């Protein structure tokens with residue numbers, strides 16, 4: 001029960017890493033607000049949590065929309081009786097070179113992957129202050145720290161999440177809010193994001209190809225990331241802020 005009594009909002013929790021994190025948080029005693037544009041998936045995540053005795057609520061939420069952030073935070077705050085953990089997880093991929101990326105795609109990737117984190121932090125912090133200590137965990141990527149030739153928009157957006165997390169950490173510390181902010185940086189994890197990347201060569205071939213790039217020799221599982229988020233969200237990490245955890249099987253050590 002590492003999150004006993006905590007109230008957490010997780011974006012993009014209808015699938016993949018967000019769902020795994022929501023399930024782990026609920027298992028560790030937190031109430032969880034599951035938000036996503038995929039309302040059916042969000043409802044399914046809630047059902048999965050309730051089926052094992054956890055407490056969860058689903059909200060329709062497009063993280064690029066300022067007004068939706070305000071409405072969802074207000075509703076979740078009311079339903080859970082407060083808010084002290086925010087996990088900005090919703091995100092989309094974007095795999096093309098600077099020359100091949102059209103401007104609309106560039107803007108869309110930044111809107112979903114980094115503008116959303118700004119909006120989430122901006123509007124959650126005032127609510128979280130009333131229930132401190134609080135923790136914000138932003139899901140960046142190893143691609144926010146290491147560039148690839150064909151990830152121009154994604155590299156840029158995820159690098160933005162990395163440094164924004166530190167700015168938020170310093171702001172909250174300076175104001176004495178008792179809210180920490182950190183980021184996690186996964187490499188390839190087996191989620192539906194990879195299924196979409198596998199369209200050309202198939203899942204098995206893609207998994208093998210990606211695993212060859214990882215020193216530990218495999219791609220990751222959603223819980224590999226969820227456990228890092230759990231640590232940063234819990235009071236176990238009470239002296240950790242403005243930091244990043246790389247969950248990359250050793251890629252960035254090379």
Ligand SMILES: NC(=O)c1ccc[n+]([C@@H]2O[C@H](COP(=O)([O-])OP(=O)(O)OC[C@H]3O[C@@H](n4cnc5c(N)ncnc54)[C@H](O)[C@@H]3O)[C@@H](O)[C@H]2O)c1
Pocket residue numbers: 011012013014015016017018035036037038041061062063064089090091092093112139140141142185186187188189190191192193194
């Ligand atoms: N899987 C990986 O290999 C990997 C690696 C590094 C970082 N990440 C990051 O992890 C996060 C989660 O990705 P995942 O792998 O679980 O993928 P996923 O596609 O399974 O989950 C992403 C979720 O975000 C939701 N979403 C997309 N746009 C949204 C919007 N505008 N508003 C609200 N929700 C929206 C989707 O509906 C989906 O449920 C993303 O930020 C991604 O960039 C993933």
